[in-house]
Amino acid sequence: MTSTVTRLTTLAAALAFATVGAVGIPAAHAATPTSSVRINEIESDGGDPGDWVELTDAGTATADLGGYVLTDDDPTHRYVIPGGTRVEPGRFLVIEEAANRSSGFDFGLGSADSVRLLAPDGTVIDEHSWTHHSPTTLGRIPDGTGSFGDTARATKGAPNAAPLPLATRPWPGSPALTPVDSTAAFTGSLSGLDIEPSGTAAPGVLWGVENDAGTLYRLLAQPDGSRRSDPSPAWRDGRTLRFPDGTGTVDAEGVTVAHDSSAGGVYVASERDEDRPTVSRPSVLRYDVSGPATTLAATDEWDLADDLPGLGANSGPEGVTWIPDAFLTAHRFVDARTGRAYRPSDYPGHGGGLFLVGVEGTASVYAYALMPGGTHALIATIPTPFAVVADVQFDRDLGAMWVACDDACAGRTALYTIDASGVFAREAAFEAPADADPALQDEGFAIDTVATCVNGSRATYYADGADTDGHSLRRGSYRCASRAAPASRDPGARGAGGSPGLLAKTGGPAADAGMTALGALLVVLGAGAMCVARVLRRRVAV
DSSP: OOOOOOOOOHHHHHHHHHTGGGGTOOOOBOOOOOOOEEEEEEEOSSOSSSOEEEEEEOSSSOEEOTTOEEEOSSTTOEEEOOTTOEEOBTOEEEEEBOSSTTTSBOSOOOSSEEEEEEOTTSBEEEEEEESSOOSSOEEEESTTTSEEEEOSSOOTTSOOOOOOOOOOBOOSSOSOOEEOSOTTOSOSOEEEEEEEOOSSSSOOEEEEEETTTTEEEEEEEOTTSOEEEOOSTTTTTOEEEEOTTSOSOEEEEEEEEETTEEEEEEEEEEEEETTSTTSOOOEEEEEOOSSSOSEEEOSEEEEOGGGSTTOOTTSSEEEEEEEEHHHHHHTTOEETTTTEEOOGGGSTTSOSEEEEEEETTTTEEEEEEEOGGGOEEEEEEEEOSSSOOOEEEEETTTTEEEEEOOGGGTTOEEEEEEOTTSSEEEEEEEOOOTTSOTTSOEEEEEEOOGGGOBTTEEEEEEEETTOGGGOOEEEEEEEOOSOSSOSSOOTTSTTTTSOTTOOOOTTOOOOOHHHHHHHHHHHHHOTTHHHHHHHHHOOOOO
């Protein structure tokens, strides 16, 4: 995520509006709005292709917006909506940031800014101000009539997504994160991480990718617990990644190996070619890292664009992990294409496992069979409660998949296991480590194996894409328990007794039909049964 420098303070904005008549621009004036059109959603940072403002008609008749003016906290910044522009009741109109005023507004929205919608005579129809960027977007809940707040995710041109409560637990590991890279070891865009296990009690190789320069790193453990780039000539400065034809700058966001070994190649998830930054190119690429070359052209590319229509150029794959077929079939994972248990033989040449790709713009994880010649099959889609998916990581020891969010969710993570119905369902969600800065842009997450445990803990790693305080790589820990959670799932997760696809209300009691019937029977059977039923109905807190 790229921060935007604040351009004007609220006080400066107020002074500018007070003196607007002096520069010959009609002054905005407060009055009872005569239009039912409202500002509905605002993207001020990280939009695609830039900032945007969404309007909606909260009334009952089509509104004509020709001649209306959109402005920010500087009244000299004015975009006049073209004549003939209309919005129907309950529909949405998106006004984009553009290079010239013929196609959109030519001023950016700052971290502390305002948006005003003015009638042609200067009457303020609607306005909203904010003091910092939203990690998602600012939007009305419900559409057109509610107050502004952070949405669950950007929904440009569609109904706003309300943030829902998420039951979380404290992080069951070290409360602090410690830098383990040298100062300025990276350029400030370290993203995905993955552990290649050593197979022993020794720490594994940590793979990392930088997105801006498209660089792959092989990071080795040091005696003091830090990580340093492999000092061999091919690796000491990282290896530059190219697309299969040898061109482009790969926007490398996620990284993984299959079969716990880089001998079969290293796989990278990419959003786009950085040489064409406005064009989406969501893909997974494979690289042969066995040779000495410092620049690598991908041996294979799987273009996922057909499965992700309309995806923004900077909203694509952020993480990737590999899960073996043996695990998936043992847990009767369901293939959504067939509605039956996943059968590896249906996908010849796919390599013995599925790749799970986390996508930022949809906040979902997609399970793929990647086959020869760039062909692929989408096996399942796994929604998450997060605003974005920053990384994904399969944990063999827990038999679970980690899904990590970044600062958009204050550094939360979640564990997903395959439930009785054969789908990945959220088993638990965790807050960031207690002493960690929730504003860190931790775009990568990796965890070492239980075999490496020391004093009951194993290492976790976090990649900070903002290189905060000159450090991009931090280490924490996670307990070495064989399970991350008790048998009962996160309330509201699929398979937990709640409604599929809905998030739980923290602390809310719940009981399934069996418990309800049993409670009723106990009431009939005798005195004191109500108390017993109440005990039975109490849900274990998550």
